[in-house]
Amino acid sequence: MSTRALGEAEGVSLVSLGEIKELAEVGRPTVSNWRRRFSKDSPQVGGDRRPPFPDPVGGSDSRPLFDAEDVAAWLDLRPVPDAEPGEDGSLPTYGDRFRRGLRLRGLVALRHELGSAERLITDALAVCAMAAQGDDRHAEAFSDELLTDVETADPRVARAVRQLIQELGSPGAAADTVLGLAERLESDLITDSTPPTLAELISILAGPLDVVSPGPDHPTVINLCAGTGELLFGLGDIRGHEGILAVEPDPLRRKLISYRLLAHHCTGVNVCADPEELDTLRPSVRRDPDLDPEHPWDTTSGEVVLADPPYAAGEREFDDKGSLSWALEAVRRLNPGGRGLVVVPSWTLSRPRGTTPTPNARMREELLSQDVVAAVIQLPRRIHRFRTGAEHALLVLRSQAAPKNQGRVLLVDADRIARRVGGAWPAYVAKVLEDGRSPVAEEARDFPVSATGPRGEALLDGRSVLPAHRLGTKEQGLDHFSATRDARREAATALPQLKEWIGDLGVARRVPGTEVAHRRVGEHLRAGQLRLLAGHRIRESDIGDAGLMVVGREEMLGALPLGQRRIALEDLAEYPQAQTTERGDVFLLTEHGVRTLVDDAGGCVLLAPVQGLRIPAYRKFLAGKVLPEEVWMRPHPLAQLLAAPRNQHRGSGSLVRRVSVRDMDLPELPPEEVAELEAILTETDRQRADVRRQLAALDNLALRLAAGVADGDLALRRRPSSI
Template identity: 35%
Template sequence: MQSAVTLAQIARYAQVRRPSVSNWRRRHADFPPPTGGTRAQPLFDAEQVAQWLDQRPALVRGAEPATYGDVFRAGLRAGDAGNGAELDGDTVAHLGLELVALRVAHQGPLPTDRRVLADLCTATETAYPDLAGLFDHVQAGDHDVRPLLADVERLVSEVGAPGAAEEILATARRRGWSGRLGETAPEICDLVTGIAGELLGKPSDPAIADLTAGPGRLLTTLSAAIGPRAIHYAETDPAMAKVLRLRLFCHGHRNLVPHPDGEATTDFAGADVAFVDPPFQPGEHEQRDEHPLSWAARVVECLSGDGIGFAVVPEWTLTRAAIARRLPVTWTREQLIRRGCVRAIIQLPRHLHPFNTGADLALLVLNADDGDSTRQVVMCNAAAIRTRSDQPWVQRTTDMVCRPTSAREAELCRTFPVANLVGRRSLLPAHLLTPESTAPDDYLLGTIRARESAISTFATSTDGLPVLQRIAVTTRTAGTSRRTVGELLRGGQLIRLPGHRIPAGDLGDNGQRVLGREELLGLVPIGQRRIDVVNLGKYSAAAITEPGDVVIMAGERLQVMVDETGGSVLLTPVQGLRIPGYVKHSSVYRDEPQRAWIGPHALAALLGAARNAARTGTRVRSTNLQQLDIPVLTSAEYDHLDETALLLTELAEQARRQAAALDLVRQQLATSLAAGALSLRLKPSTTTPNTRGDDSRATTPA
């Protein structure tokens, strides 16, 4: 491992931004001190940094490292893998794998002399005929291999030969290796391995096959899990076939059976696990006899009686429907379903492939064609699982597909009889995993309850017309002066409640409710986020609101509300204003006024006026709460405004409740009718629409 690293290298290897490392140094006294360098560019001991980073958990995704120390070490090894030579990605992949394979065959450090190394290649090809002709880069002598020899020796001693081969390929990918485009995404490899392990159990000496092997990422992952007796593969690209053979040799697999073409399924007959991930373009060959689902049919032909097959296909093959004539892809899809060859359809998340992000993929889990049409087909939406589940989506998807029905969530994974899938225009899980149908009586009861709730909401509501008719306005003749919030704070007429910075990890579902940016913008319902009183005790400066406090957020958008109940914790950038005298306290507040000079609803209305809103927004560089102002009015005007604002606020909340009740009735009716549980008819109206704008009503006979 490299002994000394700079701050920039620490950031690069730990996969964080450069300021994060500076924050670690400033905020943590136990961060390793510099061991050399200069004041402007200090050097740090790499092992000390790695040990310190071991204490910091990183974001876990699939099988990735769990701490920043693991990420740092992996980055350091990968960064060192090509330090000695300026080689392109293809040369690094081929030359590096050749040296690792030679190191495995030689079982000792490789010689640095070019002639001795060439003789070693000849001896290795004699001892291992499968490797004949694979050491052309080493024997050609076009590159200085000594820097790579040192890197290979270090990697083999640290992570073993399989790990060294993978580190070499990781370096090649970063340098533009052409083979990276043909690799199967690592999450798909892990998903296939997990499902195959669950469904097959522990078979004795299984045979695995890959009809489009590419560089062999799936074969190395799968073979490491199940230990096959033989590996059958087909790859028409000689460069990819060479990488595959060297890679599997470094992983310790010797029983390789190459085939010239993956379309000749008789060469792969009897496979216990068969896989295909063919290259394709969106919409490719949709009207030709050769299409992506043709590969799925070939996988079925390769399987033994109890074998499991996997095929990565584009999503359009599951949704494409024939219009004028039957398309070959729809006919193949129908035959696979009708004959019971499909065991599961898994809709994969988007952007799985780091170098090919524009494809929407699905994974078919296949059975041998035994004509059993009574099977159940598992439909699984892994894209939704990754969004909704806290667990790694690969493990969660594997559990849902392979475990009993009771372990599945109906909206994410469910089984369907083959008879229900025959003739469908779409077999995409997202289109089929709609909520399960309920009993017709439940639909009827839910619709009636929604209607009665809406009737009750309107029956108990207050008529807004008298309130609106009470509002009388006239033109003001006298001038109006204004006072800023800063002046009112300095004069003691308002008390400022600052917001506090509380990490999101300390928030939960119980305790004091919090008011932050999300609540005031309506992104999160008020009361959903809370903080436990034990966690709140760590923040002694956190402000707690009282009933009648005005809560303000000035910045990207001016938002003002009145906290009617109090007891809320303010999160920055939200602030609060308290009106002295509005809430009566004990005698300890002897200087408290007997009566508030303005009501909270009047203050909130004036602060949220368009005059103050124009001073905020994304185009304003800085907004200070003290810069907001309110007009100087008489006590009677403040009281009238407070009462008016309160009444209008209550009417607006009532209107929102009524709109929500009506929307619930509409949704319940549509849901019940779509499920086929109800029939609907509309009774004759007892009133005619009032189009004159007055309060008159004209009745008609029932």
């Protein structure tokens, strides 16, 4: 029999150093340091006369095992730093944490004996609910479902939960702790729970519950998809509030949130299975005095309406009851002056309208045209860590806009804000909404819903309304004129042979009043000024070293030299959709930024995800069919302008950040300025190629010298200087 089995047979719980670390909620080095510093053989320094760390009672030298009670008693002597004292004034110790963790470990172990994590959690929350309501109350006061679950609860679970209630001081705290074990219990409940940081943001934006006096006929909060209550309990202390309604269609989650509410003494919260049931729970305030007499009561509405639905995998773009239907339902149930907060997948905001609008596009346009969207907050990537590859946004909804905000929507890129300010992003975003702006322009800006002029930007233009796609702005705090002069001076110093050419570059500030307008690449595509070339998916076995040049991700990133991978014409014939590039086409890779390359020869095949842009007018210019002043854009300026910083930060996507080509923008420049920029960029490319050849020659010389000396074939000697 093993040492652990022997210990458990004798009623002794054994723990390893790793388990002590986990149960006491400290780092592994901390436990090792305790054991070394307070071993029997170590001198007690600084007058610290604590007992020595317990000796192992089993295991091996590489994995010693300790008596859990001995460890708990020793940890009782170590208070947790910076911890708040309890009601009796005593400071919590690592021993308290260790015992609670040990008890929870026992609950986790019971999961395998019960065969279901959901069964264990249901039993535990039923015991918590009954304990909060008082076991001595009459049975009629409880639902049949609760009485049945308490009666059939596993005795070991009930015993462990009652001990947890006694230790934590309340059934509500015990219920929250058990739900917090969902991940360790391998329960699916954790996959749909609202992340704490998102619950924090929604709580701040919802405001305190006591702003409006709740009552049975005046609901304050409606949660359209309550789950196990993360959003409701994130609002603060909801005990005693009768004006809270919750909807949860899943029977298991509906039962669990009901028990959790009872455990917290929240008896005034009604939970139903469908939003339509809200209208049958209680009469609501009559908004319109001229309502049909046969239907005297209007829809149940609230001051705050919340929803963080568990969106299923896959996009429901063509479903009339798709993701944005939650936002429409929230708006329908808002009181005048109320606020709705609804989490939606980012794709619902980024998918373009197209010639035939999808139900998703129609719902998005309905929300915008009704002027009920106050703000769109693009949430930090991977905020839902169990929804791999999904990206989300928070819609801030209103029943009616203030006069100064009518027809305008604030777009906030919380992903960019979180990268800059860290964990304080929820409070920062709330401040941005309060002020209506951010100190960093590319993080937040308000946009008109409808165009105010012939070329004005508007959210109802059928394009993406995702903040990352709209908030492309010029670099902040940068004087481009001074920065360009410095760059020119540094280039002249580093390349003295080009000093004359660099000095001839004419750079000046743009005259005030002649600001440059910008147009989206999508507009140029629709106008026929650009043509998008899609990359192709070609089998690796068809790619060799002869035929047409292939350009893929590896070539764009510099991992492979251009021309190393090729495809034979007979193999390319198997891909009828594949097309070859022409001279002057621009290659683009828009993953994690924007990388561009100009095709100076043509005849290349693009591999997805690489795309291409073609300038039809430039092809006619090369053929001599149009004059230079008729060419609105040229290849090298197009490549560099697309890769400018204002386009680099438009990416979206949880796993791979991609920039939408159609959402990039280009400045509208006169043809002569485009021609001058083309000449400068072409010359810089030629000079860059010369420098690369020089560096390659030096690298080859160093390689050959080192190889010859290493093999013992070369002897280096300095030539005598000639006098």
